Each structure stands twice: as C-alpha cells, then as structure tokens.
Amino acid sequence: MLSLPAQKFEEVIAFCKRGYPSEVCGLLLGKTKKVEQIFPARNLNQERASDRYELDPADFKAADESARRQCLEIIGFYHSHPDHPPDASQTDTERAWEGYCYLIVSVYKGKVEKIKCWRLNGDRMTEEKLEVTNG
C-alpha cells in the first residue's frame, strides 16, 4: 500500500490538470511506502506529449539531490493519462523498473477522474492500494 498525504495528492492532481492535454510526469519522494514530497519534472517527449512521457534525467538528478539532503528516497513516479484510464499500458510496463511505485492519473477533458498505483512484479504491473491520508 502506498500512503499519500492529502496535500500532496492535491498537488499531483493540480499539476496533471495544468498539463492537460499533455502527459505530465514527476517523482515521488519519501520513505519506504509513504510519500512525503512530490517533485514535478519536465516531459522531454514534446513530439508525442499527448500520449508519451520521458522524464527529464536532469530532473531525476535534482530530485535525487533533494531527497538525499532530506534523508528521503525516490520511491516512485507519477504521470498522467489524458483522456484514458489510469491503467498501466504496455509502454508503461515495458519501461517500468522494479523497486518503484508508479501513480497513473487519468484526466478526462481537463478533470482528474481516477488515480491508480502500480508496481512492477516480474514482467507485469500489479495494482497496489493507494491510501490518501490527512497527515
């Protein structure tokens, strides 16, 4: 189960709405399975930003530096699926790494509809429970 504070949940939603109709992405910083900070990143795939994302490696490095300063870890990533469900696609699965969680946010016509959390297990993405907390 991934624990996400309500304030961070709202930040993810706002970022995904602002980016619509493009896919947006970012990193999740925290400890084990609790998100403590979100770190928006640039999507370098501007040619196909409506259906692809490629997180800027420089943003990954900046997030890693920030996490280490605060004794946090990069525990996962988030990205949006404009006008599509929050299910892990074949592309998401092929490009996923073990050890991280992946939040996928579906945004329909500019409104966030649903968020799901996924984790790579072997060659498949399996859904993980997402708990939005008040803390």
Add this chain to the structure above:
Amino acid sequence: MAKVRIPTPLRTFTKGKDEVACAGTTVAEVLKNLDAEYKGIGGKILDETGNVRRFINVFVGATDIRHGDGVKTKVKENDVISIFPAIAGGIKARQIGPRSKSEGFAE
C-alpha cells in the same frame, strides 16, 4: 575515490548501499572497478560494447555523460557519479501487457 550513487533497482548488487566508493580516472574505469567489487552490476549499466545502456543515465557531477565523452568522461577524486534509470511510458490502447526483457536493469 569517486562516489557512485546507486539507484534502488541496483541496490540488490550493493547489499542495499545507496552510495559506494570506487577508484578510476574515467567513468569506464570506475564502472569496471564497481563491477569487480559488486559482481554483475556492470552488465546492468553497460552494454556489450561497453557503452551505457539506452535506458540508463549516468552523470558525473551535474553533467550527463551522453553530453560529454560518454564512458571516457574524466573522473576526478571525490567526483560524484550518479546512475539513474530512464523513466518513460505513456498511453497505449493495449493495457497491461507482458514486459519486454530487451532493455534495462531487469535483463
């Protein structure tokens, strides 16, 4: 010695350590020494030709080595070498298919 920062998916090789020290004057040398200390990790970072795998990013300090001299990039004492997985994905009509094993740490 340089400090090498290890991403989560590769920490199984380093017994959970997120940073290790390694000698070397180029990225290639440092990664060779890293593999000597932590067997198998080098093959997850470099391909058969000795270059960084497509879905891996390596930085020396703030510089992505793909924008420099690749694995021939010089490394100085106390430099920080960061290894990151490339993060990407996106929508596709077919949902939850099997994962290709053609690229990446999970080979």
